[in-house]
Amino acid sequence: MGTLQHIQHQISALNDLIKINNDRIAGYQKGIEATEDASLKTVFEGYADQSRGYVNELNDYIHLLGGSPTDGTTLSGKFYHAWMDVKSAFVKKDNHSVLSDCEYGEDVAKSAYRKALDDKELIWEDEKVVALLNNHLNGLKIAHDAIKALRDTYKQVA
Numbered sequence: 001m002g003t004l005q006h007i008q009h010q011i012s013a014l015n016d017l018i019k020i021n022n023d024r025i026a027g028y029q030k031g032i033e034a035t036e037d038a039s040l041k042t043v044f045e046g047y048a049d050q051s052r053g054y055v056n057e058l059n060d061y062i063h064l065l066g067g068s069p070t071d072g073t074t075l076s077g078k079f080y081h082a083w084m085d086v087k088s089a090f091v092k093k094d095n096h097s098v099l100s101d102c103e104y105g106e107d108v109a110k111s112a113y114r115k116a117l118d119d120k121e122l123i124w125e126d127e128k129v130v131a132l133l134n135n136h137l138n139g140l141k142i143a144h145d146a147i148k149a150l151r152d153t154y155k156q157v158a
Contacts, residue, residue, distance in 0.1 A: 011067035099151035
């Protein structure tokens with residue numbers, strides 16, 4: 001793979017992560033609309049803001065590579081379908097179901113980051129981007145565990 005091809009592959013991978021974060025933002029926005037629980041709304045707002053920050057950081061790095069960041073979301077695939085499942089669960093306004101679907105969405109987001117970091121064709125030569133992606137992945141792991149804990153709390157209450 002030539003240098004230009006390599007850079008284009010990196011830009012593509014980073015744009016995929018932007019799309020995952022945009023999906024995550026949209027999913028949490030749906031969660032905010034679906035619940036009456038003020039504390040859950042605050043949690044969901046925090047994770048949407050987290051992804052907005054991740055998108056800004058990814059945009060900056062794509063610009064450094066000479067690329068154009070995407071502003072879209074994924075329109076197909078597991079992550080989109082997961083958030084559509086969340087949307088249908090919101091009709092019930094069942095916080096446990098909403099949190100279960102959010103946990104699944106966090107799993108998909110973590111998986112996307114892991115895939116980008118483990119991709120053998122993506123040789124991340126800049127340690128700053130590796131640190132950035134690992135930082136995002138760690139934040140997603142923390143979010144996942146917090147959502148899972150909340151989900152389990154609501155299950156016990158129900």
